[in-house]
Amino acid sequence: MNQVHKFLKKLDTKRRIVIIDILEKLQRKDFSNLDIKKLKGVSNLFRVRKGEIRIIYTIAEDSMIKILKIDFRTDTTY
Secondary structure (H helix, E strand, O other), rough: OOOHHHHHHHHHHHHHHHHHHHHHHHOOOOOOEEEEEOOOOOOOOOEEEEEEEEEEEEEOOOOOOOEEEEEEEOOOOO
């Protein structure tokens, strides 16, 4: 089980539904109504913010979106 699945398993149902909705939007490349920011110092690395949850992702050369990490906002999240 990867880190994303572990994190989703720990969440309550309401938050899990919100995160899954965001992940589906990212896969469809529907970036509307998402708080997305390019992270400084690293090329091709982005974050989506939803409340205290952060989703870190990258866009590969073949335009595929790869989720790297989902976590609660802390000093070490990004």
